[in-house]
Amino acid sequence: LRLDVRCPSSDMGHSCPYNYIANITYKLSDYSVIFLTVSGVTVTITGRNLRSIVEALKLHTCEFIQEYSPDEFIEPSDRKKPFISNIAVVIIGRKET
Numbered sequence: 001l002r003l004d005v006r007c008p009s010s011d012m013g014h015s016c017p018y019n020y021i022a023n024i025t026y027k028l029s030d031y032s033v034i035f036l037t038v039s040g041v042t043v044t045i046t047g048r049n050l051r052s053i054v055e056a057l058k059l060h061t062c063e064f065i066q067e068y069s070p071d072e073f074i075e076p077s078d079r080k081k082p083f084i085s086n087i088a089v090v091i092i093g094r095k096e097t
Contacts, residue, residue, distance in 0.1 A: 003057070004064035005043055007087050008072060014089055016041065018060045026054045040092050047084040 003021070005014040020039040027033040031051040036043040045053070045065060056062035067087040068075065076083060 001060055003062060005087060005089060006064060006066035007089060008069035009067060009086070010089075012089065014041065014043075016043070021057075024054065024057050026050070042090045042092075044086075044088040044090075045084055046086045046088075047082065049080060049082045050084070051082075053082055053084075 001018040003016045003018060005016060007013065016036075016038045021036055022039070023035075023037040025035040025037075030048070031054060032046060032048055034043075034045040034050055034054060034057070036045070036057075045067075047068075053062060053065065065084060065087065067084045
């Protein structure tokens with residue numbers, strides 16, 4: 001099983017094996033930040049209402065996460081649904097992508 005991380009702003013995709021995800025850290029107060037530690041990579045996901053994504057990651061049922069791209073999508077009007085505004089992936093030993 002893999003988690004596909006899609007970052008249109010950097011034109012990069014990352015496929016992370018679930019069994020290599022060492023830690024899932026998230027902001028409890030409002031679920032606006034998720035931080036993943038994966039072998040050789042760190043992933044910071046920011047947005048709003050990300051609780052359902054945290055739960056899916058815990059259960060290994062999240063197939064992919066993708067940051068919002070205004071070139072590809074209309075911004076959702078329902079502010080209660082999950083919305084990923086940015087994904088920052090850092091490959092250890094390389095600059096941020």
